[in-house]
Amino acid sequence: MTLRRLRTEIARRLAGGLALVVLVFVIAWVMVRAFGLFGTTGNLPQFIVVTLNGLTLAGLYFIVASGFTLIFGLMRVVNMAHGSLYLLGGYLAWRMVQHRALNYWVALLLAALAIGVVGLVMQQVFLRWNQGQDLRQALITIALSVILADQMIPYFGASAVSIGAPDGLAGSVRLAVYDIQYPTFRLVVLGLATLIGIALWYGIRHTRFGMIIRAGVDDRAMTSALGVNVQVVFAVTFFIGAFLAGLGGVLGGTMIALAPGQDAAFLLSSLVVVIVGGMGSLGGALVGALALGFVDQLSGIYLPAGYTNYSILLTFALLVFVLAMRPTGLFGRR
Amino acid sequence: MRIGRLSGWLLLKRAALAGVLLVILLVPQLFSAFVASSIGVQALVLGIAAASIIFLNSAVGMVSLAQTALYGIAAYTTAKLAVVQGVDPWVAAMAAVGVTVVVALLFGAIASRSEGIYFLMITLASAVITYYFFSQVTAFGSHEGINAVEPPRLLGKPFVDPTGMYYAALICSVIIYVLIRYLRRTPFGYALQGVRDEPVRMRALGFNVPLLRTSAFVVGAFIASIAGVLLVWYNSNISPGAIDLTRTIDLLTIAVIGGLGRLEGAWIGALLFTVVQTYSPAYTDRFETLIGLIFLAVVLASPGGIAGIARSLDRFIRRRLGESVDAPALASGRQP
Numbered sequence: 001m002t003l004r005r006l007r008t009e010i011a012r013r014l015a016g017g018l019a020l021v022v023l024v025f026v027i028a029w030v031m032v033r034a035f036g037l038f039g040t041t042g043n044l045p046q047f048i049v050v051t052l053n054g055l056t057l058a059g060l061y062f063i064v065a066s067g068f069t070l071i072f073g074l075m076r077v078v079n080m081a082h083g084s085l086y087l088l089g090g091y092l093a094w095r096m097v098q099h100r101a102l103n104y105w106v107a108l109l110l111a112a113l114a115i116g117v118v119g120l121v122m123q124q125v126f127l128r129w130n131q132g133q134d135l136r137q138a139l140i141t142i143a144l145s146v147i148l149a150d151q152m153i154p155y156f157g158a159s160a161v162s163i164g165a166p167d168g169l170a171g172s173v174r175l176a177v178y179d180i181q182y183p184t185f186r187l188v189v190l191g192l193a194t195l196i197g198i199a200l201w202y203g204i205r206h207t208r209f210g211m212i213i214r215a216g217v218d219d220r221a222m223t224s225a226l227g228v229n230v231q232v233v234f235a236v237t238f239f240i241g242a243f244l245a246g247l248g249g250v251l252g253g254t255m256i257a258l259a260p261g262q263d264a265a266f267l268l269s270s271l272v273v274v275i276v277g278g279m280g281s282l283g284g285a286l287v288g289a290l291a292l293g294f295v296d297q298l299s300g301i302y303l304p305a306g307y308t309n310y311s312i313l314l315t316f317a318l319l320v321f322v323l324a325m326r327p328t329g330l331f332g333r334r
Numbered sequence: 335m336r337i338g339r340l341s342g343w344l345l346l347k348r349a350a351l352a353g354v355l356l357v358i359l360l361v362p363q364l365f366s367a368f369v370a371s372s373i374g375v376q377a378l379v380l381g382i383a384a385a386s387i388i389f390l391n392s393a394v395g396m397v398s399l400a401q402t403a404l405y406g407i408a409a410y411t412t413a414k415l416a417v418v419q420g421v422d423p424w425v426a427a428m429a430a431v432g433v434t435v436v437v438a439l440l441f442g443a444i445a446s447r448s449e450g451i452y453f454l455m456i457t458l459a460s461a462v463i464t465y466y467f468f469s470q471v472t473a474f475g476s477h478e479g480i481n482a483v484e485p486p487r488l489l490g491k492p493f494v495d496p497t498g499m500y501y502a503a504l505i506c507s508v509i510i511y512v513l514i515r516y517l518r519r520t521p522f523g524y525a526l527q528g529v530r531d532e533p534v535r536m537r538a539l540g541f542n543v544p545l546l547r548t549s550a551f552v553v554g555a556f557i558a559s560i561a562g563v564l565l566v567w568y569n570s571n572i573s574p575g576a577i578d579l580t581r582t583i584d585l586l587t588i589a590v591i592g593g594l595g596r597l598e599g600a601w602i603g604a605l606l607f608t609v610v611q612t613y614s615p616a617y618t619d620r621f622e623t624l625i626g627l628i629f630l631a632v633v634l635a636s637p638g639g640i641a642g643i644a645r646s647l648d649r650f651i652r653r654r655l656g657e658s659v660d661a662p663a664l665a666s667g668r669q670p
Binding site: 142268274275323 | 466583
């Protein structure tokens with residue numbers, strides 16, 4: 001028995017150590033390539049741009065995944081339609097700003113609110129009455145995502161579209177170093193993600209509603225027994241989670257593009273972010289989003305030439321390493 | 335009188351089952367080549383793939399979304415070896431099964447330490463990553479995929495004469511059905527059942543729960559890989575579109591429509607799916623919406639799927655017919 005425990009302990013340490021070694025190696029490799037150490041030719045401006053790309057993409061991932069993890073943490077609902085809500089939000093805003101019918105920021109807010117309502121309806125109609133049956137709820141949201149994805153094609157077309165950035169933010173900004181031109185809107189997304197992160201953190205840590213959410217995450221039955229109307233809390237949380245997906249969709253539609261298949265892409269990124277970070281943890285979502293954003297962007301540039309189309313394997317490797325060390329993710333709890 | 339009606343019902347059921355089996359056996363003779371091919375072969379192959387989901391769910395309580403990716407790996411390996419390297423189809427098929435099992439060991443080892451909804455999410459992530467892998471890597475034809483895969487000469491040309499392909503798929507289906515039924519009666523099967531119902535207690539009893547889960551996952555991958563080999567032989571090509579998220583969900587839909595708890599459900603669901611897929615374009619061009627609605631209806635109304643509905647219908651009729659005859663026995667039989 002003790003031998004067995006010793007063995008699992010050693011195995012765990014080994015996995016952790018190995019992960020650390022790999023991490024150090026990856027950072028060293030990127031640094032060597034970026035700064036041109038040991039006689040190689042470096043490219044610092046490229047490194048800065050790629051790092052910024054990673055950061056801004058991480059911001060977008062964080063916005064989308066924080067909604068996913070919020071819903072999961074409180075209700076144990078894996079919302080498989082999260083990617084569809086993302087895409088629908090983007091498309092709605094795209095339609096609204098088409099022909100400049102509406103101001104960008106108004107459209108952003110309206111689309112996100114509309115998606116929040118869609119999520120709320122989804123929860124009230126389909127999920128509320130089978131609480132606790134998490135597999136069944138996941139299957140229901142999968143069915144809804146299939147229907148949504150298929151219905152979006154006739155309304156919004158099958159080719160990629162992108163939302164025009166608002167006036168003044170469409171161009172690029174000159175950074176102080178190396179005369180780098182960087183798209184302004186990506187920086188705006190990063191700023192918004194930071195704001196949303198702070199708002200969520202403050203809301204959850206320092207408001208009464210956040211306190212109730214935290215209590216609900218820890219012990220749903222007890223919270224309910226203390227006189228909190230848990231159903232209202234669930235409804236509001238689902239609304240916020242879907243709202244964030246819709247918001248992410250508008251920002252992503254401006255920063256990248258909207259197309260059928262983007263729903264799957266953002267469902268995957270949300271899944272990876274919360275699996276890596278730990279499901280239900282906001283801090284975990286932040287760390288997971290940063291990890292995924294950097295892996296996505298850096299692997300496209302810094303993998304040895306000829307191997308860059310294997311970059312998706314690094315995402316998988318990220319998943320493997322984290323789960324090998326901590327089966328519940330970095331900040332996850334059982 | 336009542337006894338007569340009850341045994342009459344049982345007899346009727348047996349006769350109906352025998353009739354259905356006879357029709358299944360004679361599909362290439364009874365139906366046109368089109369039906370035998372696009373409904374018969376497809377339903378059997380998809381049924382095998384769905385059977386791997388149902389096996390994992392009913393034996394170990396794990397719902398896996400990685401099965402499409404696993405059959406994709408088998409299909410890609412078969413295609414790559416046969417078309418690009420010129421290997422004999424049978425050898426390619428066996429290598430494909432081997433490769434899939436090895437990949438499944440990796441997937442399973444990662445996912446097996448989590449359970450329930452976590453397992454679902456991790457397998458889904460593995461599946462989507464596999465899709466991106468095959469759509470990006472040029473060695474596997476990226477978006478094009480691999481074309482002109484030929485089945486072994488023994489099976490003939492699927493689109494001209496599906497007979498050979500049909501019987502190959504049928505034999506594989508039967509073998510897999512019997513294999514799974516047998517496996518559940520072995521000590522391994524009982525250990526899996528223990529893991530499904532009481533993982534904590536099983537660990538306390540000294541069983542290696544993650545190892546058992548991984549082994550079950552590998553068995554599931556073996557089943558899925560056979561579906562993959564048959565699929566690539568039948569379609570004569572494989573592309574990332576055949577293993578994307580939509581197809582993953584389609585396969586889950588088949589398993590859920592058929593019934594996640596009953597093995598027969600896999601082929602029943604696959605038959606219904608292929609019939610809808612083949613004949614719905616005449617009425618609507620939104621096939622996925624239709625499938626999604628059926629899926630939603632089944633999940634909302636009857637989580638047991640069609641196999642579950644059939645079973646409770648049978649129980650209902652038996653109770654109505656035999657109620658006064660041996661009510662105590664039936665009543666005790668209904669106890670959970």
